[in-house]
Amino acid sequence: MFESTLKTLGSLLCWCSILLATAAGAISFEEQDGNSVLEQRVRDFLEWEAQDLGRDIKVTPHSGSARLSNCHDPEPFLTNPEQRLYGRVSVGIRCESGQTRYLQADVSVLVDHVIVARDIEAGATIGAGDVELVEGRLEKLPRHALLELSEALGMSATRPLRTGALLQSHHLRKQRLVNRGSRVTVIAKGNGFSVRREAKALDNGSLGDAVRLNIADGGQLKAIVTGHGRLEVVF
Structure with a gap:
C-alpha cells in the first residue's frame, strides 16, 4: 500500500514537471515572438523616419530593457521629435494595454560627403576641381561635414586644406x-x-x-x- 502511494505521487510529480516545462516553454516562445514583432516595428519605423537622410539604412534595436508582456501591437514613436535620426536614437513604445517603454537603436545611413580633391591654399576660392564626393556613414562623420558640393563651391578656404581631407563648414567662409x-x-x-x-x-x-x-x-x-x-x- 505504501509503495503504491509513492508510485502515484511520483507519477503526479512527473506530470506536474512536464506541465510546468511546457508552460514555461510556451511563455518563453510567446515572449520571444513578441520581442521579434517589437524589434521589427522599430526597424520599419526608423527606416521610414530616416529615409530622407541617405541610403542603405541599417537599424539595430537594443530592446533588452523594453520587453512588453502581452504587447501584440507595439507602436513606436520618437521620444524627442527634434533629435537626430542617425547614430544612437531613442524610441518610445506604446502598447495596446497602455504600457509605455523606451529603448535605443543604432541607425546607420550611407551618404555622400565632400573631400578635398587637391591641395588648397588659405584664402583660395573653391572651384569645381578642388572638391569631390565620396561615400561614408553619416553617423561616423563630424557634425559639420559638408554633404553637397554646392556648399563648398565659391567659398573661401580659412586654412590650408590638403588632398583627401574631409571638408567641414568651419574650413570655409563666404568670399x-x-x-x-x-x-x-x-x-x-x-x-x-x-x-x-x-x-x-x-x-x-x-x-x-x-x-x-x-x-x-x-x-x-x-x-x-x-x-x-x-x-x-x-x-
Whole structure:
C-alpha cells in the first residue's frame, strides 16, 4: 500500500514537471515572438523616419530593457521629435494595454560627403576641381561635414586644406564680393524691363547677401549680391 502511494505521487510529480516545462516553454516562445514583432516595428519605423537622410539604412534595436508582456501591437514613436535620426536614437513604445517603454537603436545611413580633391591654399576660392564626393556613414562623420558640393563651391578656404581631407563648414567662409564704399553695378529687373546703373555700396557683402546701396539721385535701396561688384534688384 505504501509503495503504491509513492508510485502515484511520483507519477503526479512527473506530470506536474512536464506541465510546468511546457508552460514555461510556451511563455518563453510567446515572449520571444513578441520581442521579434517589437524589434521589427522599430526597424520599419526608423527606416521610414530616416529615409530622407541617405541610403542603405541599417537599424539595430537594443530592446533588452523594453520587453512588453502581452504587447501584440507595439507602436513606436520618437521620444524627442527634434533629435537626430542617425547614430544612437531613442524610441518610445506604446502598447495596446497602455504600457509605455523606451529603448535605443543604432541607425546607420550611407551618404555622400565632400573631400578635398587637391591641395588648397588659405584664402583660395573653391572651384569645381578642388572638391569631390565620396561615400561614408553619416553617423561616423563630424557634425559639420559638408554633404553637397554646392556648399563648398565659391567659398573661401580659412586654412590650408590638403588632398583627401574631409571638408567641414568651419574650413570655409563666404568670399567677399562687395566692399563697403566701392562702386558697384546694380541691375534692376521687372516684368518686361531691365535697367543697369552704378551705385555705391554701404555694406560689405558675399554671394546672396542683401547690401544697402546709394544711388545717383541720393536715394537708397537694397540689392542682392550676385557676383564680384554685381548686385540685382527684382521688382
